Amino acid sequence: MLSADEAADLIEAIASRQDRAAFATLFRHFAPRVKAFIIRGGTDAETAQEVAQESLVMVWRKAASFDRLRASAVTWIYTIARNKRIDLLRRSARPIDTEDWLVVYAPEGEDADKSVLAGQTYTRVKELLGGLSEDQLVVIRKAFFEDKTHTVIAAELKLPLGTVKSRIRLALGRLREALEKDES
Amino acid sequence: MSRHPAPEELLLDYAAGALPDGPALAVALHAALDPASRRALDRLNAVGGALIEGEAGAALDEAALESVLARLDRVAVEPRAKAPVRRPGFEWAPPPLVPHLRPGMGWRRILGKFDEIRLDVPGDAYRVSLLRLEPGRGLPEHKHTGYEYTVCLQGGYTDATGSYSVGDFAVGPGAERHEPIADPGEPCIALIVVEKPIVLTGPWGRLLNPLVRRGLL
Structure with a gap:
């Protein structure tokens, strides 16, 4: 098992030093869970695996935008997987970067303590x-x-x-x- | 907290990733302006997280991790995301709208009554527009058979259902006629996402509806 704090530490290790071992640990924990989650919606295993892999690649790319005060690691990964599912399953050639601003960007003046649901x-x-x-x-x-x-x-x-x-x-x-x- | 928040079932649709792009943009803009709805989305995203964490996991091919690790050499860890830069003339635009504002985009006067910028959002079931109304001016009376989502971005407007100011969200269930009028003060700017088709009902409706159908109005 991977605690919320451990998962957050691993994402921060990717952000600060491109830590591949940290990525591998995250991948082993989260990729199978994301895949199982996607399969529940009736998606075939192959496509679900693609969504899981692409989601974890996105975790690597966007690691520096993760903020443990805003969301727990798994909640953040959920939002990434959700957007990947939209991109890959609807195959809509969306011209716009589907970055979720509501997750990555805390509006100015937002009280971090009140931004709920961090950590565990x-x-x-x-x-x-x-x-x-x-x-x-x-x-x-x-x-x-x-x-x-x-x-x-x-x-x-x-x-x-x-x-x-x-x-x-x-x-x-x-x-x-x-x-x-x-x-x- | 706004007086007219988005209904919770729509926040659930958004958090679950089920909304088409047009209505999803409306919810994103509302949440960007409304802390209570943003917190509701935080809670819903945590539900998504809890459902993922609760999965036993489906095995991946042995090679999956290896192939992803091999790709990472070519994938950069990007710098921390910054809020998008506000465009001159569009200072009122909340961050999720900024990527939709293309250079050279400008207001177009419609029927001499209001200004519109048509946004290019994928999917053809909805018409997604920014509308600007001078104080005291209204929209042509219209009805629609589907849903209409409105988010007020500047100023305010009033219709038969109430008064709406910045951040407020309205869902039109459809068939009823309504005629929003911009409140006194600065011009009212709103995002309007309308399920097609749209039918004008005023005295000019019969004449103008063919143009609406062709997307010219």
Whole structure:
């Protein structure tokens, strides 16, 4: 296993000295997980592996933009994998660099302590996900794994749009309350 | 915190990577201007992280790491990303909009009523534009069968659903008619992402709709 702090240290080692051993450790931990995550959405193993490899190459390229006060390593890697999945699966020749400014660039004056969810918080989120109802989890998992909008999810589950919206709002409300209580 | 945040289901769509590029740009601009929505996206990204961390992992080919390591010789570790440089005349543009602003882009006067810059965003299901309205001026009355996403970037506007200022987000569910009017003060600038087709409903609509369909208006 790789703790959040260890993973952050490894990314910083890439940034400061192009540390290939650090990259190899990150790759062995995260590439199989990213691949499994992508396969869950129905993507074939070969394409999922391509997404995983390209995501880890992006971790190398963008290592200097990682900020452990903004996001945990795995959260940052998730955003990279999400964007790679969009690039590779939609094959949209997007003319614009798909850098996620909201993740790499903290707006001026943003209080770093308040920028939530740094460090080990993903373990807390994992815990909180376990506390959601099955109805709520189904929607959240479909969104993340299958890359579907709430409108598409409602159609697939044969549920009214309003029902899906209220499940999402309840689930996210619980996450927000729990995490804000942790912070204060 | 804005009075009109983006609905949470749309933030989930964005965080999951499910939104088409046009609506995704609207959510990104809103989040750039609205700390509460940005924090909501941070939480949602952490959900994505937790789901990845929870995976047992699917084995990769033995050669996968070797081939990636071999490539790294040709891949530079890039310097820390900086916020994009603001363009003169576009000081109001939040960072996620800047890469869309091409050199030489300028406002185009439409129907003598408002100014528009049409943005080139991949995917043809949405029309993505920046609109600029002088105070007190409105948009032609129109309706649309699909969704419309609006993010206010400068000034403010008011329509039947309320008043919107910088950072506010509006989702039009569709069919109803509405006519936004720019508030007093500096000109109102907004990003508008409209699912096609768009139909004008005012007295000139019948005459102008063929032009709308051809993308000329």
